[in-house]
Amino acid sequence: MEALLQLEAVSLAYGNNASNRLVLSDVTVDVKEGEFITVVGPSGCGKSSTIGLLAGLLTPTSGTIRLQGTPITRPGPDRAVVFQDYSLFPWMTALENIHFALQQVRKATREEALQYLHLVGLSEAKDKYPGELSGGMRQRVAIARAFAVDAPVYLMDEPFGAVDAKNRIYLQDLLLRLWKTGEHSKTIFLVTHDIDEALYLGDRIIIFTPSPGRIRRIVEVSFTRPRTRAYLVHDPAYIQLRNEILSLLQDDLIGELELVEGGTGI
Numbered sequence: 001m002e003a004l005l006q007l008e009a010v011s012l013a014y015g016n017n018a019s020n021r022l023v024l025s026d027v028t029v030d031v032k033e034g035e036f037i038t039v040v041g042p043s044g045c046g047k048s049s050t051i052g053l054l055a056g057l058l059t060p061t062s063g064t065i066r067l068q069g070t071p072i073t074r075p076g077p078d079r080a081v082v083f084q085d086y087s088l089f090p091w092m093t094a095l096e097n098i099h100f101a102l103q104q105v106r107k108a109t110r111e112e113a114l115q116y117l118h119l120v121g122l123s124e125a126k127d128k129y130p131g132e133l134s135g136g137m138r139q140r141v142a143i144a145r146a147f148a149v150d151a152p153v154y155l156m157d158e159p160f161g162a163v164d165a166k167n168r169i170y171l172q173d174l175l176l177r178l179w180k181t182g183e184h185s186k187t188i189f190l191v192t193h194d195i196d197e198a199l200y201l202g203d204r205i206i207i208f209t210p211s212p213g214r215i216r217r218i219v220e221v222s223f224t225r226p227r228t229r230a231y232l233v234h235d236p237a238y239i240q241l242r243n244e245i246l247s248l249l250q251d252d253l254i255g256e257l258e259l260v261e262g263g264t265g266i
């Protein structure tokens with residue numbers, strides 16, 4: 001079966017020709033339809049840039065990115081994006097933000113929009129503007145908005161980073177439920193700094209090297225679903241995989257520090 005998303009020898013450099021700064025180098029991976037991919041890597045290794053490329057907001061400097069065999073050249077309704085910084089319209093209430101997004105894909109009532117706000121536990125805040133909500137609440141509205149549009153592909157950049165621990169657990173489980181419901185079989189590409197989150201949610205984890213980001217390793221996460229946190233954290237296989245990923249990331253950080261030390265003569 002052909003992959004739904006294909007990144008082939010993708011590199012990305014920011015800046016003009018004179019001062020090009022390579023942030024991604026030779027990234028190749030196929031993502032199957034319905035797969036849940038999580039992505040971890042050191043800060044600045046190009047995880048958000050990868051989301052930008054898949055969203056069609058950035059263009060690769062070389063290589064190709066395809067969705068169902070067609071090169072991605074611009075954003076589209078087939079990809080819902082959740083950024084780190086909420087990206088809500090500040091002049092619309094929480095409910096209006098969701099209703100507006102829903103209406104871009106189909107005719108929808110305010111009551112339907114309210115159901116999504118209810119899903120993330122925020123129906124009481126429906127008439128509040130983003131400026132009146134906490135960071136975590138804004139992020140929950142952004143997540144509700146993304147869920148509402150029921151896209152086949154979800155690109156999520158640390159979606160739960162600003163959310164408190166209790167809501168984080170709730171939203172992770174909600175995401176797993178929504179992944180398997182709706183009209184489409186959803187494909188999710190989620191960036192996180194949290195190894196446990198990557199392991200709890202993902203079918204495979206892509207581990208990036210420090211900048212310029214290359215794929216360091218792709219780890220299969222074969223724990224049966226539905227996964228149970230309390231059981232997983234005591235499973236020796238889980239602990240071993242977690243330690244392996246941690247040590248890969250730590251090795252990279254140590255390597256990076258040594259490079260800096262050597263380079264500056266410290």
Ligand SMILES: Nc1ncnc2c1ncn2[C@@H]1O[C@H](COP(=O)(O)OP(=O)(O)OP(=O)(O)O)[C@@H](O)[C@H]1O
Nearest residue numbers: 014015023041042043044045046047048049050211
């Ligand atoms: N618009 C831009 N112009 C120039 N450089 C950029 C731009 N956006 C990102 N960068 C640089 O590209 C590199 C990769 O950034 P990116 O945000 O993709 O990394 P990241 O892995 O998501 O980082 P973090 O985990 O800290 O969020 C960084 O060095 C960053 O400073």
